[in-house]
Amino acid sequence: MGLLSFIGRQFTLRDRDFWTWFGGNPSWTGKSVTPESVMQIATALACIRLTATTVSTLPPHVYRERPDGSRERLPNHPLAVLLSQSPNADQTPAEFLEGMVGCMMLFGNAYALKTSSTGQVRALTLLRPDLMTVKRDRETYALTYEYSDPRGREVYQPEEIWHLRAFGLGGDLGLSAVEYGRQAFGLAMATDEAAARTFSNGMRPGGFFKSDKELTPAQREQARQTLIKPMQGAENSGRIGILEGQFSWQEVSMPLKDAELLASRGLHIQEICRLMGNIPPVLIGHTGEGVTHFGTGIESLIRAWLTVGLGPLLGRIEQSASRALVSRADRGKVWCEFARDGLLQADSEARAKLYASAAQNGWRTRNEIRALENLPALEGGDALTAQSNLVPLDRLGTIVTATTTQEHQQEIRQ
Template identity: 45%
Template sequence: MGVSSAAGKSVTPDTVLQLATAWSCIRLLSETIGTLPLLTYRRNGEAKSVAPDLPLYGLLHDSPNADQTAAEFLEAIVACLCLWGNFYGEKQFFGSRLVAVDQLKPDLMRVRRNKQGRRVYCYSGPDGYREMDEERVFHVRGFGVGGIVGLSPISYARQTMGTALAADETAAETFRNGLQISGFIKEAAGTKSTSAQRKELLELFNGFMGSLNAGKVMPLPHGFDFAGISMNPEDAQLLQTRRFHVEEICRWFRVPPFMIGHTEKSTSWGTGLEQQMIGFLTFSLRPYLTRIEQAIKKQLIGPSERSTIFAEFNLEGLLRADSQGRAALLSALGQNGFLTRNEGRALDNRAPMPGGDMLTVQSNLLPLDQLGRQDPASNQVRSAMLSLLFGGSLEEVIDQRLKSMMGHNGGPALDEE
């Protein structure tokens, strides 16, 4: 698939990936999502739990086919969405059981509807042309307007991509030619050069062009003078154009420029790294994650199981490189009754410990079912300590003290009556 642009450049997935900004944006989105754990859950009433016993769990979490790991498969999904707007995978069954999802090339796929309104996937692969029913294809669609396929981002961004490609080529040509675009050969008054002399001059100039010959002095024949037209990249606004295309391409892929190394301007996504990560997760990653999760539920899980089985990305995977943030999160969840100690240890691949299956809260880290209760043994210890210190209970000590200091209506003390 390739489309032409007004800049005269053919825009294809291969040429787009040769742009440093496009490569960085697509790689950032693909690799970040590829590192997130994709788990299969079973819903039981209002609770949910990871279901590693399901066949789908192994496909999504470990390996979806014989050639790819789960991370490579997810990377391919997002990269195809960024370039073609669609991802296609052929479902392989053993009987009625789904055993693999083989990736298909989007540029070799055509989709149409039959008379019954079902999608028909026409694939021209290395083994020849074949048609597949929609039940056989795992299709993740990117942003679209309700059609049978998603819209291709690079097709709609062809003018931006084409201009960026042309600017890169112009910069390369400028450096290859020694930053001299053109010039004039001036003849002395009253002289007229011959064709052989002009050819000799061009050969002379060619011997001094190029970055390797920069700084050399070129002699000119008698009667000739050279007047160069200096148009360096700054004058042609070439550098500004290339800098602008960084922000423009980031806008197409919805990636903040600072995340691919373009830090010339400060970001408006908050002042802290945490706020910037939240913005990236919310506005950049979340749409892709939701599309993939819903496509899995609709196309890889049977209708009778969709009410109890679903797949979901574990966003806590983003904290694996942040030890301090991960420790703070697990501590807060454990001290406020959201996770047991053993559930928190399992997230760090640690063995369970005895007594770690009880939910606790920060108030003395009591079990939830013990809140508001007092241990009789602790009451006995408390009473013994008060008797030792004050000779009785705290209530009796307070009552005696009040009687010794206060009288009736301002009269004498109670103990003087």
């Protein structure tokens, strides 16, 4: 967020966003923690990108409850078209959902402006959370959304905004992981900076040149030009210098092994993964001691993340979309739901077991299973089938007998 973003916007001494832009959220390391600085941490960027892209590639479906209690998919419903085909004139559905999830993970809140027609939402325009202020009137307690950008200031009513909140404590806003996890992010930035400065200095620790005699200002400047500057920087690594005039070198920094700099950088990867939704570090390319990229252990970690990390996030988005995007006439009858079967696309064994169970136990037809694999329907594939090894004992063999009788009668006719 740049300073130009605040042009034309009205502020007060209590406007937290404005003052945070200048000083950021303070941390014990002295680093200013802002959404932009957090995005420059490789681990945080990887976590946000992984979660946002995973959610955005799951197809959202719209369902309606039938009188018998079952549900019916509505592929042509305006909400289904909006979420799966064209959320607005500029973005694809994946790009829009990536933006919403990314904003929610960074700021704790994501906003989209609704464009409605005949009672149905026809378009969703992503708004920047850093330019949005949520207020309640002191007298009426009515909620309003004030959006300020260089073009001006707009006030929206709750029915005009899709407000997607992150984990919260029941207030009007979700909690920002950047704000409440600023100590971990500040430590990560300080550790990365320390490592970068060490490498920029040619992996040499800092220290002092000591002289047995007091130097004049001219001698100090001469020593700086002849001793200090030629030996600094990674480009001067390996150079050999000469100490004369009773100079000696005194090291003052701890060696990298003693400071355990690399171990500290590994620790902040785990901390950020916890803050960003219990993401297993291996999913963003970080393997700890005794952990590899392959094997059943990693598959268990992925399933655990899909259950305790991504699953609750999908449920939060589904409930929010069903509440904010479904028309009043359809509310309670129509809802939005992600096709979680897409999470099994990378696990062929689990997908095969699921399909076999569905076909053999009669809760999905073979054509429904083929549709999930983008295969054409087959004749006779719309019938529900089940194995006959669990039929009652008094009916055991009746199907075979009937089939055998029909075949025998056909042979007689021939």
